[in-house]
Amino acid sequence: MSTITLQLKLRLFIYLGIAIFLLNIPVIYFEITKLNQRLVNLELAEDLYNTILEVRRYEKNFLLYHDRESLLSNRFYFQQASELFSKASMQFQKSFLGSDIAQLGKALQEYEKFEKLYSNPSALTTNERIETKLRNAGKDVVAAADTLLKMQRRRVSRAAGNALKWPLIFMGAMLVLFLIGAKIIIADVVRPFGLIEKAMQKVAHGDFSPIPYGNKNERRAGHMVAAFNRMVQELESREEQVIHSRKIASLGTLVSGCAHELNNPINNIVLTADVLNSKREMTTERQEQLMGDILNQALRASEIVKNLLEFSRAETSVHKEFDLAALLRETMRIAENHIKLSHVTVHDKIDDNLPRISGNHQGLQQVFLNLITNAVHAMEGGGNLTIRAQRENGNKVKVQVEDTGTGIDESILPHIFDPFFTTKDVGKGTGLGLSVSYGIIKKHGGQIQVQSKPGRGTIFTVTLPVHTKIDQDLTPPCGERMA
Amino acid sequence: MPLKILILDDEPIVGQRLKATLEKEGHNVETFVNPLEAVSRLEGKTFDIVVTDIRMDDMDGIEILELVLQKSARTKVIMITGYATLEVARESLAKGAFDFIAKPFKLKEMRQAIEKAVDALQQENPGNPAGN
Ligand SMILES: Nc1ncnc2c1ncn2[C@@H]1O[C@H](COP(=O)(O)OP(=O)(O)OP(=O)(O)O)[C@@H](O)[C@H]1O
Ligand SMILES: [Mg+2]
Numbered sequence: 001m002s003t004i005t006l007q008l009k010l011r012l013f014i015y016l017g018i019a020i021f022l023l024n025i026p027v028i029y030f031e032i033t034k035l036n037q038r039l040v041n042l043e044l045a046e047d048l049y050n051t052i053l054e055v056r057r058y059e060k061n062f063l064l065y066h067d068r069e070s071l072l073s074n075r076f077y078f079q080q081a082s083e084l085f086s087k088a089s090m091q092f093q094k095s096f097l098g099s100d101i102a103q104l105g106k107a108l109q110e111y112e113k114f115e116k117l118y119s120n121p122s123a124l125t126t127n128e129r130i131e132t133k134l135r136n137a138g139k140d141v142v143a144a145a146d147t148l149l150k151m152q153r154r155r156v157s158r159a160a161g162n163a164l165k166w167p168l169i170f171m172g173a174m175l176v177l178f179l180i181g182a183k184i185i186i187a188d189v190v191r192p193f194g195l196i197e198k199a200m201q202k203v204a205h206g207d208f209s210p211i212p213y214g215n216k217n218e219r220r221a222g223h224m225v226a227a228f229n230r231m232v233q234e235l236e237s238r239e240e241q242v243i244h245s246r247k248i249a250s251l252g253t254l255v256s257g258c259a260h261e262l263n264n265p266i267n268n269i270v271l272t273a274d275v276l277n278s279k280r281e282m283t284t285e286r287q288e289q290l291m292g293d294i295l296n297q298a299l300r301a302s303e304i305v306k307n308l309l310e311f312s313r314a315e316t317s318v319h320k321e322f323d324l325a326a327l328l329r330e331t332m333r334i335a336e337n338h339i340k341l342s343h344v345t346v347h348d349k350i351d352d353n354l355p356r357i358s359g360n361h362q363g364l365q366q367v368f369l370n371l372i373t374n375a376v377h378a379m380e381g382g383g384n385l386t387i388r389a390q391r392e393n394g395n396k397v398k399v400q401v402e403d404t405g406t407g408i409d410e411s412i413l414p415h416i417f418d419p420f421f422t423t424k425d426v427g428k429g430t431g432l433g434l435s436v437s438y439g440i441i442k443k444h445g446g447q448i449q450v451q452s453k454p455g456r457g458t459i460f461t462v463t464l465p466v467h468t469k470i471d472q473d474l475t476p477p478c479g480e481r482m483a
Numbered sequence: 484m485p486l487k488i489l490i491l492d493d494e495p496i497v498g499q500r501l502k503a504t505l506e507k508e509g510h511n512v513e514t515f516v517n518p519l520e521a522v523s524r525l526e527g528k529t530f531d532i533v534v535t536d537i538r539m540d541d542m543d544g545i546e547i548l549e550l551v552l553q554k555s556a557r558t559k560v561i562m563i564t565g566y567a568t569l570e571v572a573r574e575s576l577a578k579g580a581f582d583f584i585a586k587p588f589k590l591k592e593m594r595q596a597i598e599k600a601v602d603a604l605q606q607e608n609p610g611n612p613a614g615n
Contacts, residue, residue: 260538263565267587268496274590275500280507293496340538 005223006188013181017174024170031166035159037095038152044088045152048104049145051081056138062118063131071118078115082108100151104144111137192224199228205417207442208236242419243363243436260337261304265297272297321358324397324464325350328389331368338373343382350389357397357466363440364464367448370433371401371460377424378405378458395466400459407454416450486601487528490514491521491547492536492563501534504590505597518542522550529555532600534593536563537571545578552579557607559600563588 058074061067085108089101114134199211210229272293328350332339339346375385383404392398408416415421417438422431441448446464488510490498498514505512513530515521518539525533525547533551537544548560559581564571572583581603582596 260565263586264494268494270587270589271497271500275503278590297496 006184009184009188010181013177013184017177017181020170020173020177024167027166027170028163031159031163035156035163038156038159041088041091041095042149042152042156044084044091045145045149048081048084048088049149051077051084052141052145055081056142059115059134059138063135074115078112082112100148104141104148107137107140107144111141113137188224196224196228199232203232203235205438205442208232208239208439239436239439242432243366243439245432262301265301265304268297269294269301319358319360321356322361323354324357324364324389324399325352325354327361327365328368328387328399331365331372332387334365334369335372335376338376339385342376342380344376344379344385345383347384347386349386351391353391354389354397355391355466357464359444359464360440364444367437367440367462368399368401370437371462374433375401375403375405375458375460377429378403378407383457392463397464397466399462399464401462402457402459404457407456407458408450408452409454413450413452417448484509486510486531486597486604488512488532488534488597489521489525489530490534491518491539491544492516492534493518493539494536497536497563500590501593504594508594510597518547521547525551525554530558531604532559532561532597534561534563534597536565537575538565545575548575548578548580557604559603561593561596561600 054077055074058070058077062070062074085101085104089105092101111134114130114137117130117134195211202209210232211225272290276287276290276294329348332346332348372385372387379385384402385404386400386402388398388400388402390398412421412423417434418431419435420431421435422429424431438448441462441464444464446462449461449463450458451461452458488505490501490512491514492498493516495516498516502512502514513524515524518541521535522542530551533547535544535547544562544564548562551558551560560579562572562575562580562583563586564575564583565586572585575583581600584592584596
């Protein structure tokens with residue numbers, strides 16, 4: 001059953017319904033025609049019966065009074081009965097009721113035989129023996145006509161019953177068909193929709209886990225669930241690409257910060273080399289000091305370049321152990337430029353004894369950079385940015401990014417994690433920062449929450465397990481390289 | 484003639500190198516890495532030339548520029564900018580900076596800028612560049 005697609009099943013039911021309906025029409029037509037025929041037959045049988053009663057009435061009169069008048073009437077009605085009989089037997093033959101009437105035919109022949117004995121007017125005298133025979137033949141005729149009539153009555157009532165029965169049977173069949181169809185629709189459509197609706201809500205929040213093929217109900221909805229799971233898979237690989245493009249976007253922030261940072265050591269090197277290069281006399285000691293400065297500044301520059309490289313490396317799902325405090329401070333440094341330009345003061349409340357955590361270094365850096373960038377954006381005219389990090393019970397760490405910015409209006413709060421939701425001008429925000437962050441935290445088995453007071457500020461809280469087991473199935477098979 | 488020069492940059496090497504060079508030319512040079520200390524010094528003494536970095540941790544070079552000019556309009560302020568962006572340069576010039584130099588720069592460039600400032604000071608007030 002489950003191998004037949006839902007579409008086929010529904011089509012089957014519709015065709016079956018139409019077939020039953022179409023069959024219904026000729027059957028009912030046939031039954032009504034039959035009933036009509038039977039009613040005509042019954043009428044004929046009644047006429048015949050009544051005529052025969054007339055025959056017998058005049059027979060009785062004749063036998064009482066031996067008058068000519070009664071005999072003639074008797075003859076007349078008998079003639080009429082014979083005509084009706086031949087009409088009826090023809091009619092009945094047509095409706096395959098020939099055998100019903102045969103009895104009456106025989107009785108009529110017998111009756112005629114005795115009646116003929118009175119055809120001669122001189123024979124109007126009484127003859128006990130013949131009279132009795134005539135009377136008995138008359139009785140037989142009435143009995144046969146009566147049987148015929150009763151039989152016709154039964155047939156009419158049976159035909160009426162049939163005419164009523166068939167529509168009822170068809171209606172019953174339609175009802176059964178309808179109930180089965182409804183059951184299938186509920187099982188194959190309504191339930192899976194419920195299942196998929198729930199799953200979609202999860203997807204909207206960046207959780208791309210497929211619907212499990214667990215219990216029977218889910219298996220019944222197989223094709224739909226399978227289609228959904230395929231879509232989720234596709235979406236997830238798309239999300240990896242989005243994370244990638246986000247990284248390129250944050251690279252912009254990073255590069256401008258680095259450019260400024262790099263300028264300082266380079267400037268120091270240029271100045272110092274310039275001094276060394278001048279033709280002025282100087283002590284060896286002084287020369288060594290200047291050389292040392294150049295060396296230090298060169299190392300400083302290379303450190304900055306290393307940071308840049310580390311961040312831009314494309315291994316989105318590398319999973320390693322690292323120092324969370326260092327990651328947070330590094331991230332703050334990357335955003336430093338942006339922070340200063342907005343006259344924002346940073347408060348570092350990172351605990352010194354934070355545990356080392358395992359996870360995706362680069363992904364988490366992106367999360368905190370997104371949160372810090374959002375916070376700074378919310379404080380264009382300056383404010384306080386506080387980064388807190390501490391160990392929590394149950395082998396967890398909690399990181400909070402708090403700002404004193406605009407806050408988030410209650411009406412938009414439910415949407416901020418949605419992909420492409422942004423309140424920023426076109427070109428300023430893609431609306432991907434939080435949705436991507438949510439996905440990354442989710443993959444680490446962590447949580448991201450927000451509290452906000454419009455006009456006062458916002459706190460984003462990230463909780464992460466110390467030992468993350470990243471679900472390897474959820475990460476792409478092999479790191480794509482940055483284009 | 485010796486000029487009173489203040490140099491402010493949060494990179495200590497910048498001050499050290501410029502001080503050595505400019506003192507050799509006979510100028511009177513004071514260097515600072517902390518803008519707040521520089522500000523309090525500027526409040527107590529009037530300099531002929533102030534060289535300041537634009538981007539620093541606690542304060543921004545434009546604020547220093549405004550403060551200096553407010554106190555002594557004839558002081559020549561030379562801005563050092565990390566970003567050689569036209570925008571920052573235009574802003575500092577509009578606010579009254581004498582010149583700006585983009586990092587990285589050579590000693591010669593700085594010396595030229597200072598010479599230009601000396602010339603300007605002499606034209607404004609021949610014979611008494613320090614104004615006292
Ligand atoms: N700290 C915050 N204070 C106030 N509003 C915030 C804060 N963080 C996020 N928001 C709101 O949530 C929206 C979505 O944030 P998100 O980071 O997903 O996208 P974005 O910052 O608009 O764009 P992008 O990060 O892609 O450049 C923002 O447009 C902003 O309205
Ligand atoms: Mg953002």
